[in-house]
Amino acid sequence: MVKTESCCGTVLGAPLSDADAAQLARAFAALADPVRLKLLSLVAAMDEVCSCDLQEPLGKSQPTISHHTKALAEAGLIVGEKRGRWMWWRVVPERVAALRDALA
Amino acid sequence: MVKTESCCGTVLGAPLSDADAAQLARAFAALADPVRLKLLSLVAAMDEVCSCDLQEPLGKSQPTISHHTKALAEAGLIVGEKRGRWMWWRVVPERVAALRDALA
């Protein structure tokens, strides 16, 4: 059976270890910015988006968009695939679910 | 029927408004610190805890503990009640659930 539960403990279950707390904190930090939340919801809504299509709805500069996509990608919440000169982003629903499960 | 769902939109549903994104970001920011996550899990595990009992397991100074309890309380994740000279903390499961639902 495939393991689908949280990767690093649950917040409300047993007391968290230092390692689990640090890991979870880094994950939640990726969601702790309004621009990243909007970015994530845009990618989710459009199923697949290139970075160029994010700049206008988010109202931020191109380096800032790149900075935030990198942060979300490092948190495992989105993945990018380079096709031609465009970078296409998709959400990783399992990773979002893992975070959700951490709040169970 | 009592409204139990998320207070401010879902990340993966429709694109978030600026207001919802800001509100959600502030909530997740409260979880974006390992000390606060451990604190929250301790309060959840012990059901009711006074600040004095948090200092030792968290290994932080008293002002730091007070700072973090305040942050979690302002996020609505815990509530405090002053009894005598002790401050007793409890988690607010509905608020945690609201955040969890925002990741649906």
Place this chain on the structure above:
DNA sequence: CCAACGTATTGACAAACATCGATGCATTCG
């Protein structure tokens, strides 16, 4: 091969934050 384009990286800067010592404020106990 060169110019144009989309993206990533670097450097700089201001704002936010985590932390602690010192101090203030209640409350309790002798």
Place this chain on the structure above:
DNA sequence: CGAATGCATCGATGTTTGTCAATACGTTGG
């Protein structure tokens, strides 16, 4: 009342973070 206790607040400090301009890198089209 006066000393002690538990917590909050303040001030200071080092670190992290969000942002953008400038620049570098890889890809495509002529």
